[in-house]
Amino acid sequence: MRVLVTGGAGFIGGALVHALLGGGGEVMVVDDLSTGSIDNLHPAAGFRTIDVTGPGLANVVIGYGPEVIVHFAAQVSAAASIVDPDVDWRVNVEGTRAVAEAAVAAGARRVLFASSAAVYGEPQELPLTEESSTEPAVPYGRSKLAAEGVLAEVLRPAGVDFACLRFANVYGPRQRADGEGGVVAEFGSRMARGITPTIFGSGTQTRDFIFVADIVSACAAAAAFEGTLAQPGANGPAYNVSTGLATSVNALAEGLRVAMRYPGEIARGEAREGDVAASVLSPRKAADTFGWKAAVDLQAGLGATAAWFSQQS
Numbered sequence: 001m002r003v004l005v006t007g008g009a010g011f012i013g014g015a016l017v018h019a020l021l022g023g024g025g026e027v028m029v030v031d032d033l034s035t036g037s038i039d040n041l042h043p044a045a046g047f048r049t050i051d052v053t054g055p056g057l058a059n060v061v062i063g064y065g066p067e068v069i070v071h072f073a074a075q076v077s078a079a080a081s082i083v084d085p086d087v088d089w090r091v092n093v094e095g096t097r098a099v100a101e102a103a104v105a106a107g108a109r110r111v112l113f114a115s116s117a118a119v120y121g122e123p124q125e126l127p128l129t130e131e132s133s134t135e136p137a138v139p140y141g142r143s144k145l146a147a148e149g150v151l152a153e154v155l156r157p158a159g160v161d162f163a164c165l166r167f168a169n170v171y172g173p174r175q176r177a178d179g180e181g182g183v184v185a186e187f188g189s190r191m192a193r194g195i196t197p198t199i200f201g202s203g204t205q206t207r208d209f210i211f212v213a214d215i216v217s218a219c220a221a222a223a224a225f226e227g228t229l230a231q232p233g234a235n236g237p238a239y240n241v242s243t244g245l246a247t248s249v250n251a252l253a254e255g256l257r258v259a260m261r262y263p264g265e266i267a268r269g270e271a272r273e274g275d276v277a278a279s280v281l282s283p284r285k286a287a288d289t290f291g292w293k294a295a296v297d298l299q300a301g302l303g304a305t306a307a308w309f310s311q312q313s
């Protein structure tokens, strides 16, 4: 399969590119290296340093002629989106429009978009399903939701299949401490350096933590699926990519402490504004449609992540 990955020098994108090439695929990466790194890039991948909102994108996509485009390039920080919502909107919405238009012009068969649990906002019901109400609490969630709409607007009339993969809280080796879902990275990098991590609020808030290899296998399964992912209806192309398991931040910190063999304290800080109290996403639709299920349990994933952090320090 010939795949173009935007944001392929990032944490998740880099892992996907390694897996696609390992499986015999051909890959082109488009990334502006704003938060990604050349170190994450597989040497066998084609690479162009391009901003998806800039003028060079369409020619590169048309020239490469991918069968599938996986669109990861984004402004990924919820906190940064509050500080500068205009930049967040430009990269996440206008960037997605540019990628969708390039996909149509290049005759791509399918676009997979990295959406987020942030589109749901404060959950009104648990577990969240793709039918749950979407009331994002931060500009990042609003831009991801708007980008889902842009994909429908541009790709449906052109007959290009697509899916909006709503990732839960992703963690794993190579994750930067300052991105979305960065609690594992933040705690891991601190524990590795012997710096006390801080749990904000009571720590009883829950999240659906998913290991990066499971995100990679979901993207690979969605890319290879032979049917149609963009089913009719507003939520038709949306798929939660999650474990379906809620883990409290306290339990996560304890699991990471064990994995990292961290002997120090864990501090407590004030709850952060906008932090949702509980979040868990049902992965059932992805299982029923393209036969994917998360396979890595939390302690195994934390073990692999801890080993990587230990090598860095």
Ligand SMILES: NC(=O)c1ccc[n+]([C@@H]2O[C@H](COP(=O)([O-])OP(=O)(O)OC[C@H]3O[C@@H](n4cnc5c(N)ncnc54)[C@H](O)[C@@H]3O)[C@@H](O)[C@H]2O)c1
Residues within 6 Å of the ligand: 006, 007, 008, 009, 010, 011, 012, 013, 030, 031, 032, 033, 034, 035, 036, 037, 050, 051, 052, 053, 071, 072, 073, 074, 075, 076, 091, 095, 114, 115, 116, 117, 166, 167, 168, 169, 170, 171, 176, 179, 180, 181, 182
């Ligand atoms: N990490 C999570 O928990 C999580 C959860 C939900 C959704 N997501 C989404 O998954 C995707 C990948 O996230 P990640 O955690 O790997 O973050 P990341 O920052 O490691 O990866 C994003 C990549 O996109 C590149 N990029 C940013 N703006 C760009 C632009 N304008 N043009 C070209 N490249 C650009 C960056 O350099 C980086 O390599 C993002 O779309 C993110 O919103 C991540």
